Amino acid sequence: MKLRRSGRLVDMTHYLLQHPQGLVPLSFFADRYGSAKSSISEDLGIIKQTFEQQGIGTLVTVPGAAGGVRYIPYVSHEEASAYLEELCEMIAKPERLLPGGYLYMTDILGNPKVLNKVGKMFATAFSHKKVDVVMTMATKGIPLAHAVASFLNVPVVIVRRDSRVTEGSTVSINYVSGSSKRIQTMVLAKRSLETGSNVLIIDDFMKAGGTVSGMVNLLAEFQANVAGIGILVESENIEERLVDDYVSLAKLEKVSERDRQIEVQQGNYLQHVKENITIN
């Protein structure tokens, strides 16, 4: 369908946002709108400039016959910094305190606006890594994992505590929960992960890291690689953490049930991004 520049800009913006990380040949757009490639190049220049100016992300152009354009979503350092403060305030609300010193996080993990922002931040943090699939543990990590995956344009696989008949044959491992020292089981459907996959592990909470290191061991069973580990909230000072190399957004410093007080600090996100990401 023939479109003028103004219409093309709207449709191309939508198309690129729907296909993050994917390489789109210029000829695809040229055919789609019946336009010359030179006009498409100019359109992409405008979109790239606006994306960068408005903090939406960037466009990377790959030259040559097999080339095209790729939309890379990213969150700028300033925006991330401001949002981390907002997130920490959200988590520190005393009404989240549950008996036993647990925190109610269900509303945060069910909020599409939060998920969208946090997903884009993790996608930014791991934009320098090759990620084929995002992995998480049922149940609470699932929405977060999908939010991240939507910006990386990769599928999600879900590790469970029990096997289900609807998953077919599975691989299971036993692991020791780092904080409670109990032996637990985790299970992943055999056909859900290919050998050699590069896997980004995403979870909502990490204490001593038993679950996450269990997932790392499970990946070894599949001969898959850990591309990275992203955690929404890590818990207060742990003597022996089972996992070293991870990116966290928030860190619980102190949870006092008696004083109804939650102290939250930013995690290592900004530091990680500063050291690893050249973009922006």
Added chain:
Amino acid sequence: MKLRRSGRLVDMTHYLLQHPQGLVPLSFFADRYGSAKSSISEDLGIIKQTFEQQGIGTLVTVPGAAGGVRYIPYVSHEEASAYLEELCEMIAKPERLLPGGYLYMTDILGNPKVLNKVGKMFATAFSHKKVDVVMTMATKGIPLAHAVASFLNVPVVIVRRDSRVTEGSTVSINYVSGSSKRIQTMVLAKRSLETGSNVLIIDDFMKAGGTVSGMVNLLAEFQANVAGIGILVESENIEERLVDDYVSLAKLEKVSERDRQIEVQQGNYLQHVKENITIN
């Protein structure tokens, strides 16, 4: 930041896509770009025309001082029809057959492209209803529920089979699974749902409808209303279905483990949309 029309079109398209269903005052855009409201109106005209022409959705303008513009995502009848065929083919692949006649659906439910499309289709099907929240049952319905919720711009609440300490106090009900006739429990955190909420129930699979009718009963405990029920796949001919009024995308007609054959037809989606949705 002052932006020319071309830049405004790109940024407004991104903004509207990020905020579906939300009413955005024209003055918001006018302030954002330092532009006259009349220019913003013209921009919105171009975006609306392109959105409709390209099957992205539509813009609805609300006049007056409290007015603004609202992006309503929708999938056209033609696009939905074509995608349903694709989806049925995907489901009918014999390699999905598991022992016992179960189907492996994990890859479909973990694929962001499928989820994005299916989520937009359900949002279209329930665009005439007031929906405050999407509800689903852990685990497999979660990604689907979030995909739908992202287009309706509402939160998701998750019903579980067991209560967790991290959910705080809960309401639980017992229900009889329609197909296996076993008594089961479902649990929802008390603070996850407000009285009077209008709830869209989304699930990946429905056999006799025991789980879904359980969720309907659970909503009654919260004095919440059922805004609608959306099911990805309903199973083969059931004598006594516990739920009547639902929208399904696909229907298993026959699953033969011996012949390794799966017969899949379209569900009632197109019929439902035709009867209820005037848009497009």
